[in-house]
Amino acid sequence: MCNLKKTGNYMDHKDVERLDKISAHLHALLHNEQPGLLNLAGEPEDEIRQVGEFVNTLTDALSSLTNAAHHLSIGDMDARIIAKLPACHHLKNLQATLRHLTWQTGQIAKGDFSQRVEFLGEFSHSFNWMVEQLEAYRQRILGQNRELERLATTDPLTGVYNRRYFMDFATKEFLRSQRYSRIFSAIQMDIDHFKKINDTHGHSVGDEVLKAFTANCLEVLRESDVLGRIGGEEFSIILPETERAGALIVAERFRQAIADLKVHVDEQVVHFTVSIGITILRQDDTGIEAVLRRADEALYLAKNGGRNKVVSA
Amino acid sequence: MFREERKSSRFDWSHLGDIEWGRPNLGPQTTVAVYRLMQFTLRDAIISHTDVATANRIFFDAGQSAGKAFHEHLLRNTHDFEGFIAALQETLRTFSIGILRLETSDLLKSRFVLTVAEDLDCSGLPITDESVCTFDEGFLSALFSAHFGKQFTARETDCWCTGDRVCRFEVLLADV
Ligand SMILES: [Zn+2]
Numbered sequence: 144m145c146n147l148k149k150t151g152n153y154m155d156h157k158d159v160e161r162l163d164k165i166s167a168h169l170h171a172l173l174h175n176e177q178p179g180l181l182n183l184a185g186e187p188e189d190e191i192r193q194v195g196e197f198v199n200t201l202t203d204a205l206s207s208l209t210n211a212a213h214h215l216s217i218g219d220m221d222a223r224i225i226a227k228l229p230a231c232h233h234l235k236n237l238q239a240t241l242r243h244l245t246w247q248t249g250q251i252a253k254g255d256f257s258q259r260v261e262f263l264g265e266f267s268h269s270f271n272w273m274v275e276q277l278e279a280y281r282q283r284i285l286g287q288n289r290e291l292e293r294l295a296t297t298d299p300l301t302g303v304y305n306r307r308y309f310m311d312f313a314t315k316e317f318l319r320s321q322r323y324s325r326i327f328s329a330i331q332m333d334i335d336h337f338k339k340i341n342d343t344h345g346h347s348v349g350d351e352v353l354k355a356f357t358a359n360c361l362e363v364l365r366e367s368d369v370l371g372r373i374g375g376e377e378f379s380i381i382l383p384e385t386e387r388a389g390a391l392i393v394a395e396r397f398r399q400a401i402a403d404l405k406v407h408v409d410e411q412v413v414h415f416t417v418s419i420g421i422t423i424l425r426q427d428d429t430g431i432e433a434v435l436r437r438a439d440e441a442l443y444l445a446k447n448g449g450r451n452k453v454v455s456a
Numbered sequence: 457m458f459r460e461e462r463k464s465s466r467f468d469w470s471h472l473g474d475i476e477w478g479r480p481n482l483g484p485q486t487t488v489a490v491y492r493l494m495q496f497t498l499r500d501a502i503i504s505h506t507d508v509a510t511a512n513r514i515f516f517d518a519g520q521s522a523g524k525a526f527h528e529h530l531l532r533n534t535h536d537f538e539g540f541i542a543a544l545q546e547t548l549r550t551f552s553i554g555i556l557r558l559e560t561s562d563l564l565k566s567r568f569v570l571t572v573a574e575d576l577d578c579s580g581l582p583i584t585d586e587s588v589c590t591f592d593e594g595f596l597s598a599l600f601s602a603h604f605g606k607q608f609t610a611r612e613t614d615c616w617c618t619g620d621r622v623c624r625f626e627v628l629l630a631d632v
Contacts, residue, residue: 226619236621243557
């Protein structure tokens with residue numbers, strides 16, 4: 144508590160008392176106590192009463208400032224800040240920025256990585272860097288997932304679909320065609336005397352033959368057709384929405400392309416042929432296995448009939 | 457075009473004229489003070505001739521026409537809400553209209569809270585404890601209505617002029 148002593152002969156005892164009252168009030172305010180109202184309403188001079196009003200306004204404004212700062216410090220962003228001092232305007236600004244930041248964080252959590260924070264200095268930099276890193280990680284993981292999926296569904300040598308993916312696709316195509324009364328064709332193919340190619344020229348030449356075979360096959364197929372490597376030198380194709388006549392044209396064109404093909408490997412020239420069996424979906428087929436079995440039987444007939452042939456069943 | 461009597465809006469983008477052609481030397485820019493001079497003398501005159509409520513209604517309606525035209529002519533076309541907000545933020549910034557920031561976006565309840573900082577209409581005005589951005593209310597309600605294809609309404613809950621540093625708007629589905 145401050146005690147003002149009389150400092151000149153123009154101040155009387157009453158003056159000192161008033162100043163003491165004001166001083167005690169300000170002291171409490173400075174020490175974060177709640178001093179209540181300074182009551183100078185009964186004073187005769189206008190000037191003294193005005194000082195009282197100013198001090199009370201200041202007290203009130205400081206209390207709302209303290210209140211606002213307290214709410215912000217505990218992260219309560221919904222508190223209504225009553226701006227009675229310029230400092231409150233800054234806090235309101237901060238409150239708006241934090242509210243927006245909260246919304247942005249939610250957006251980022253939902254996968255919107257375009258959000259960038261502004262007006263928060265060093266924090267903006269760090270936050271934005273974090274978002275960029277998150278997006279980069281996400282892209283990397285997506286890329287890895289795509290690569291894993293590719294590895295899990297394709298044959299590493301030729302790049303065409305593997306047996307598992309092909310059977311999956313063929314089963315779906317069977318069910319879809321049955322449900323919507325659509326048609327599809329199935330082709331089974333086997334490279335003639337492949338074992339002999341391997342034995343004569345070696346496995347690496349055999350591998351080149353398989354690659355050339357699939358590359359040529361993909362050239363005659365449409366985007367919607369699916370080619371799979373089923374076994375060593377066995378391949379299957381599903382041609383959605385394709386009648387027998389269409390499948391026969393594709394198969395014959397491909398058979399001819401392979402018969403004309405010469406594969407050059409290390410100064411060796413390899414020439415080979417393919418036998419092909421085709422079929423189409425029938426109403427009484429009970430599953431994709433029945434369709435593929437029929438195509439296999441046609442392939443068997445092509446082999447027995449002298450190879451380098453297309454047989455339809 | 458400008459002097460025909462009317463009961464509803466006849467505003468058309470062509471009313472803005474060919475600015476490039478008309479201002480080959482001065483170009484398309486002016487200053488914020490000039491914009492506010494127009495806005496606040498107009499408000500003043502309307503209040504003098506009618507009353508505050510009428511002035512507010514007029515500014516809201518004008519804001520709606522502006523928002524509709526703005527959406528049609530200046531805003532990148534987007535279907536999703538995030539894209540709409542991003543386009544709006546970018547365009548308001550490009551035209552130095554304000555810095556738009558979202559605080560709440562509840563798509564299920566169709567309720568949004570957003571702020572506009574450094575607002576073209578009111579940032580820096582004397583603090584008078586009255587919100588003045590009725591034009592913006594109409595403007596935002598038309599933008600949200602155009603995006604969602606449903607009638608929205610916007611209400612300014614905080615304004616620079618009420619000592620808030622940012623203008624805060626609550627945008628809601630209008631009860632029609
Ligand atoms: Zn405002």
